[in-house]
Amino acid sequence: MSTSLIYHAFGLKGVEYQSTQPLGNAIIISAKMTEKFIKCPHCCCRYASFKGQKTRWFRMGPLGRKQSLLKLHIHRLKCIACDKIWWPQLPFMDGKHRYTRSFASTALDLLRFGTIKDVSNYLHVGWDLIKDIHKSMFQRLYRKMPINELKYLGIDEFSIRKGHKYMTIFIDLQKGRIIHAVEGTSENVIQPFLKFPARKAKKLKAVAMDMSRSYSSAVTEYLPSTDIVFDRYHIMAHMNLAIDTLRRQQQAILTDNDQKALKGCRFLLLRNYESLGQDFKVKLNTLLDINEPLFVMHSMKEQLRLLWSQGKHQRALAFLNQWCFDAMMSGIKPLGKVALTLLKHKKGILNYFPHRITSGSVEGTINKIKTLKRQAYGFRDMEYFKLRLYHLHCQGYSLTG
Numbered sequence: 001m002s003t004s005l006i007y008h009a010f011g012l013k014g015v016e017y018q019s020t021q022p023l024g025n026a027i028i029i030s031a032k033m034t035e036k037f038i039k040c041p042h043c044c045c046r047y048a049s050f051k052g053q054k055t056r057w058f059r060m061g062p063l064g065r066k067q068s069l070l071k072l073h074i075h076r077l078k079c080i081a082c083d084k085i086w087w088p089q090l091p092f093m094d095g096k097h098r099y100t101r102s103f104a105s106t107a108l109d110l111l112r113f114g115t116i117k118d119v120s121n122y123l124h125v126g127w128d129l130i131k132d133i134h135k136s137m138f139q140r141l142y143r144k145m146p147i148n149e150l151k152y153l154g155i156d157e158f159s160i161r162k163g164h165k166y167m168t169i170f171i172d173l174q175k176g177r178i179i180h181a182v183e184g185t186s187e188n189v190i191q192p193f194l195k196f197p198a199r200k201a202k203k204l205k206a207v208a209m210d211m212s213r214s215y216s217s218a219v220t221e222y223l224p225s226t227d228i229v230f231d232r233y234h235i236m237a238h239m240n241l242a243i244d245t246l247r248r249q250q251q252a253i254l255t256d257n258d259q260k261a262l263k264g265c266r267f268l269l270l271r272n273y274e275s276l277g278q279d280f281k282v283k284l285n286t287l288l289d290i291n292e293p294l295f296v297m298h299s300m301k302e303q304l305r306l307l308w309s310q311g312k313h314q315r316a317l318a319f320l321n322q323w324c325f326d327a328m329m330s331g332i333k334p335l336g337k338v339a340l341t342l343l344k345h346k347k348g349i350l351n352y353f354p355h356r357i358t359s360g361s362v363e364g365t366i367n368k369i370k371t372l373k374r375q376a377y378g379f380r381d382m383e384y385f386k387l388r389l390y391h392l393h394c395q396g397y398s399l400t401g
């Protein structure tokens, strides 16, 4: 071991190697500060005398299969020009941590291949320490979120805990990345963020969202010149919800035999017809033969999907009007309700045609969020959880936890 080796292997600058001592599963490397980096923080004088000393311990990256610790003797310094006294800054450290930068880099490298738990076990440190290292990296990375080039924004929500707390996410639809996340879904929760695109995103053209009122009124207020697009994916979700309501209503009034046919058919009704296998298509057709309201509902759903392939705004308008008329005339209550909702939000639904955006493209992101949510740490440290959300676009499906 030498001064040169600890400089090249562990990035220890301004340190002179003294000795090495094995201790159990660790190797202790003793060293002292050199005078190379002495500089008075007050007058920049490079000459100082020693005024007291202490020993500090730092964790470094592993040495072979053993952990390594740095035992460093540091002198307190007194400037010979201005008499000011100070403890020197260590050039291989960030803040007051008890580990070196090279240790943090090693941990971050390992996190690319394993979970926080794996890495903390391998490096013989606590879970929280590795999490903090990970978190500081994200904080540096996502201190500023560039939104100057933002053209299409998506607003979506998901539940943090089953059925309880919700989180709103703002997505750059072109890049498919989350640019902001906030707990809650109400208007005053999302307002503070909307002020940023209002000032900085000069190229913003449209915002895709659910038909929920809190989002659209906030967007209208803060981004008045931006189009609101009611998202295709969410509209179909409303339709599916109505199908499910009808299915349950029908189940309650059917005879035992027909009830049996309806059992376990939920996904048959909700899936896109062409994506069903042949067996399932037969099963669905049998089911629709015996129940007329469900048959009407299902064919109306399949028809509604065609709205977005109408090509032009004018054709789509005619299509939507006709669809809503048919739906209301069907006499099926949940279907009529969907028609009323769609008519009320007609402008935003048809805004799809000039922009052609949908947050359905972030479905992959939502799936990744589900994986992330399953990992308990998200709820212990909300800021870390949000930072992980901002990093999702860089990540494959195997998330580290």
Ligand SMILES: [Zn+2]
Binding pocket: 040, 041, 042, 043, 044, 045, 079, 080, 081, 082, 083, 084
């Ligand atoms: Zn000085």
